[in-house]
Amino acid sequence: MSLATDAADKPTLYKRIRADIEKRILTGEWPPGHRIPFEHELVARYGCSRMTVNKALSELAQADLIERRRRAGSFVRRPQHMSAVLKIADIRAEITALGRAYGYELIHRKLRTATTADRDRLGVKKAGKVVAITCRHSADNVPFAVEDRLIDLSSVPDAATADFSREPPGSWLLHHVPWTEAEHTISAIVADDRTADALGIAVGAPCLVIDRFTWRSARTITTVRLLYPGDSHRLVARFKGG
Amino acid sequence: MSLATDAADKPTLYKRIRADIEKRILTGEWPPGHRIPFEHELVARYGCSRMTVNKALSELAQADLIERRRRAGSFVRRPQHMSAVLKIADIRAEITALGRAYGYELIHRKLRTATTADRDRLGVKKAGKVVAITCRHSADNVPFAVEDRLIDLSSVPDAATADFSREPPGSWLLHHVPWTEAEHTISAIVADDRTADALGIAVGAPCLVIDRFTWRSARTITTVRLLYPGDSHRLVARFKGG
């Protein structure tokens, strides 16, 4: 036998405590409502100081796995809803991660003073300059998604001169406008003429729609609508929950 | 003036430190790559012990807002992808939260030995007993979603005798099978005859589909397909990211 190639790697004590408890919860050994041992009991069991078990329990509480109540103790939580982390990768990264050839094509780009419709989409009152972009992403030369985007130049002035004929606006923004907040809305539509044409699918075929609105500290950055062929594309999210 | 009804509420020191730093990152004052002050500098600034600033920084690192490197310091992270937390509530809770009347109707329920198709859907090898359920959720008497579910009775034996004519299987499972893991797949289809009929929409209308596969420590629990009218229903996810 190869001796101890993966043995070593001793986790720190507080991580071991956290993992021990997490395992009992996830296997169902400690069901929701079960009171887990008091801190002083865990201190005795593991022979460490209270700060160490406190760190383990605090992290479990932060992850919503347990609930801590003063004077009462710590209890396994009953999950309230299915929760999923949806990782919406940069489309280029998403496609190359699948081992397919990424293609990008700028269909339309226009710099203009915001129209009423633009201001509505961006949720702004004043009429500043915006860039409107329509582009297409493809995988192995098959249309993967069409993107319809509006960027608020008063928040991202550099976007006026960026070269979106080579770099997709999503990637550009990801690297130039850090740490934003976003709201996503996912819905389904059937392809109209224009969409069917852009995606190379039949009129009336289902499409998955992601509308994303992005801002940073109350300033609108961009809004985008992504259209995917609905029967071929899938958003996958995995998480633990109830 | 009412004096100090909402004033007080002084947050603890480590929370204040964490909030201070988070604010600077989120406003862009400290952009990605920026080195935030060393622990000993924060100790001096806030006049507290290192454990206190360490707790604040550890939580920021856990939230992926900063990256900590030994000997080098702590740095504002550059987010790699848009990430969203998708809260998929229990449908009853979701509808009542919207202030609408929830309606539930069991369309079909069958207890049977798993067919080949069933085993395929559940991802199990052996042919045990399963419950197949089809039901409909409505809001203000308008169809909201149809649900097609399969429950593995070898994992959830109690489901054989549960009364799904009154309680939706999703709610029942949420309260009887705690802390599971799940994988979600979101896609779009157009309504076929049966779906159009069940949802009260036109054949060919878009539908949003959520397929969910649920298990606990390697044991299959249930698999479900939820169909929503795609042009009216929206999944909303909000999060901060890049």
Place this chain on the structure above:
DNA sequence: TACGATTATATGTCTAGACATATAAGTCAA
């Protein structure tokens, strides 16, 4: 100049205490 060894330092983990605070549980009176 390039590479290898040494050193300095910021973070990672941990301790043995401390006081604060919310609250479950017990006590007592109306």
Place this chain on the structure above:
DNA sequence: TTGACTTATATGTCTAGACATATAATCGTA
């Protein structure tokens, strides 16, 4: 039985240290 008061206790936060460890920076050598 109910309500108000008291008490005990588990968690929440914090301190002033400690040693471990990874690694950036420096220094010395080939």
